[in-house]
Amino acid sequence: MTEPLLSVQGLEKHFPVTKGLLQRQVGAVKAVDGVSFDVRKGETLGLVGESGCGKTTTGRLITRLIEPTGGKVIFEGHDITHMSQGKIRPLRRDMQMIFQDPYSSLNPRHTVGAIVGAPFKIQGVQTEHGVKKAVQDILALVGLNPEHYNRYPHEFSGGQRQRIGIARTLALKPKLIIADEPVSALDVSIQAQVVNLLEDLQNELDLTYLVIAHDLSVVRHISDRVAVMYLGKIVELADRKGLYESPMHPYTNALLSAVPIPDPKGKAGRERIRLQGDVPSPLNPPPACRFHTRCWKAREICKTEEPPLLQLAPGHQVACHFPENAPAAAEPTAEPTAEPEVAAQT
Numbered sequence: 001m002t003e004p005l006l007s008v009q010g011l012e013k014h015f016p017v018t019k020g021l022l023q024r025q026v027g028a029v030k031a032v033d034g035v036s037f038d039v040r041k042g043e044t045l046g047l048v049g050e051s052g053c054g055k056t057t058t059g060r061l062i063t064r065l066i067e068p069t070g071g072k073v074i075f076e077g078h079d080i081t082h083m084s085q086g087k088i089r090p091l092r093r094d095m096q097m098i099f100q101d102p103y104s105s106l107n108p109r110h111t112v113g114a115i116v117g118a119p120f121k122i123q124g125v126q127t128e129h130g131v132k133k134a135v136q137d138i139l140a141l142v143g144l145n146p147e148h149y150n151r152y153p154h155e156f157s158g159g160q161r162q163r164i165g166i167a168r169t170l171a172l173k174p175k176l177i178i179a180d181e182p183v184s185a186l187d188v189s190i191q192a193q194v195v196n197l198l199e200d201l202q203n204e205l206d207l208t209y210l211v212i213a214h215d216l217s218v219v220r221h222i223s224d225r226v227a228v229m230y231l232g233k234i235v236e237l238a239d240r241k242g243l244y245e246s247p248m249h250p251y252t253n254a255l256l257s258a259v260p261i262p263d264p265k266g267k268a269g270r271e272r273i274r275l276q277g278d279v280p281s282p283l284n285p286p287p288a289c290r291f292h293t294r295c296w297k298a299r300e301i302c303k304t305e306e307p308p309l310l311q312l313a314p315g316h317q318v319a320c321h322f323p324e325n326a327p328a329a330a331e332p333t334a335e336p337t338a339e340p341e342v343a344a345q346t
């Protein structure tokens with residue numbers, strides 16, 4: 001198999017919690033706590049989980065907007081985890097992030113031309129027919145009128161603003177785009193248009209995506225593989241078919257039951273699983289399996305031993321002592337003997 005475009009290995013971000021005048025550290029928010037996955041060239045990996053599970057932090061760590069407390073980020077075979085800002089600058093062209101909120105992520109005082117053209121200026125990139133022409137070409141590519149070059153963000157609708165955000169990320173022809181909840185702030189009627197646009201652009205420009213979302217219905221259409229996160233950890237990672245048709249982790253099952261996804265096997269719909277309680281705080285996550293406080297299958301071992309992320313079917317990894325839909329030979333895994341790391345890289 002070819003080398004992945006991006007490889008995230010045991011990534012950690014523990015935000016310190018300080019107290020008093022001396023800013024003494026009294027704890028840490030374990031926002032991302034040992035996350036590993038690969039993104040292959042040309043694919044779309046969906047990263048899904050409830051609010052606060054660490055999705056945005058993962059995106060910001062990969063793009064080096066914040067420093068990790070542990071683990072590695074490998075991009076095109078280079079370890080960029082602690083690369084200096086000077087060295088990372090050229091790489092910023094190759095890796096771009098689309099932000100969740102198309103209202104606050106665009107500077108209201110800048111014209112569309114200035115916003116989409118800014119990356120050229122920041123990176124000092126020369127264009128054959130001038131920046132204006134390059135920007136107008138990108139506006140047309142994302143379905144906006146190139147004549148609107150001198151307009152301001154408030155003159156556009158939410159969907160159009162997200163197109164402006166997408167245009168800005170495309171300016172320097174990146175290889176990897178991390179789209180952080182690109183449609184969650186938009187009307188449902190517009191969401192499909194923006195998702196379709198992302199898909200068209202991927203085919204046209206040979207892009208690789210990491211698409212972040214908080215529910216499984218948004219990424220279903222666009223993802224080749226999906227990773228499910230819970231409280232700073234990946235609990236399941238599988239290709240689309242495996243994840244939606246045979247989810248193994250109880251949490252994935254609960255997420256799936258909460259969204260109206262047509263059942264491909266034609267069953268009379270999934271049974272609705274209501275999760276008890278709120279997501280616990282990442283400041284003080286439950287020990288062992290972090291999902292045990294809400295899991296209806298939890299047994300004693302779930303409270304004392306952390307289930308490692310293991311590959312139980314080809315390309316299908318899950319971190320659960322009592323997985324569902326697992327091939328017969330793979331269960332039960334209450335006493336895991338395999339190396340946890342084996343599963344992290346496929």
Ligand SMILES: Nc1ncnc2c1ncn2[C@@H]1O[C@H](COP(=O)(O)OP(=O)(O)OP(=O)(O)O)[C@@H](O)[C@H]1O
Nearest residue numbers: 015029031050051052053054055056057058214282
């Ligand atoms: N700069 C920070 N300092 C301290 N804690 C932070 C910081 N940034 C994020 N966190 C905490 O880290 C956890 C993960 O946050 P993150 O924004 O990554 O979650 P998310 O999965 O993107 O959630 P959402 O779906 O709401 O966007 C949250 O508990 C959040 O409060």
Ligand code: SF4
Nearest residue numbers: 289292295302320321
């Ligand atoms: S390890 Fe136990 S508590 Fe955790 S998801 Fe599996 S069954 Fe539930």
Ligand SMILES: [Mg+2]
Nearest residue numbers: 055056057180
């Ligand atoms: Mg977020």
